[in-house]
Amino acid sequence: MASTDLKKQKIFCTTSEAAEILSISVGTVQLWVDTGLLEAWKTPGGHRRITRGSINCMLHHKPAAVATEAAVVSSGGALRVLVAEDDADLRLLYQTILRHWPMGPVLEVVDNGIDALMVIERFRPDLLFIDLDIPGVDGFQMLKILNSKAEHAGMTAVVVTGLSRADIALRGGVPDNFLVLPKPISFEKLLSIASALWELKAHRAGRTAA
The missing domain is CATH 3.40.50.2300 (Response regulator)
Structure with missing residues (x-):
């Protein structure tokens, strides 16, 4: 059971985790889920779980955006x-x-x-x-x-x-x-x-x- 939970943690992220990985706000993560930019599903308790694959997809575009911080x-x-x-x-x-x-x-x-x-x-x-x-x-x-x-x-x-x-x-x-x-x-x-x-x-x- 523990190994199954660990596997899920590697495949899915919470909105807070996704926000930290992408360096955006939690509200932006939720908006991107709602508009289909990030793939996600909801737990029985109504919490979003975002696929790590879709997060990685967005990360491919991150370097161009990170350059803007300076x-x-x-x-x-x-x-x-x-x-x-x-x-x-x-x-x-x-x-x-x-x-x-x-x-x-x-x-x-x-x-x-x-x-x-x-x-x-x-x-x-x-x-x-x-x-x-x-x-x-x-x-x-x-x-x-x-x-x-x-x-x-x-x-x-x-x-x-x-x-x-x-x-x-x-x-x-x-x-x-x-x-x-x-x-x-x-x-x-x-x-x-x-x-x-x-x-x-x-x-x-x-x-x-x-």
Whole structure:
């Protein structure tokens, strides 16, 4: 019996154990279970048990997210921007153009939804540019996850997509609180959004200092 229990401990983790392994909050673990990012079952007492296999799967995406911890520390009051885009050419274009924006944003770029969620948890971006058709967790599901967590209410998310309005509607739509912009990308428009957000952040920082 003891060996069976030990085997279960190796295969399944509690929400607290999963949170510690993934370096995220227990609430985030529960949310990822509810949205299917982590596989789990419930004990007769209603406690979640998460499969170690699904935790390991998420850990494969962890290195890109862990790298952001130093960025958060060094960013100070800078505007933090995350780009979630699976097209390699567009990712390079984002990096090239945003690097020359006047407010000097701290930039993180990922190519899939799972990495994006991991980075958001640590990087706490002020601004997210997200494509809807990204692998892992698509933009539609990501926006639902972000909308369900009050801690992300201060983050501005902008959808940049090649999908038509009709296609977006057929796939469930985008919540009204997210701005949707078409491709090809207007970087002038993105800069105007970032500039307004940066001014707001600087104003709030000034009020706090006062």
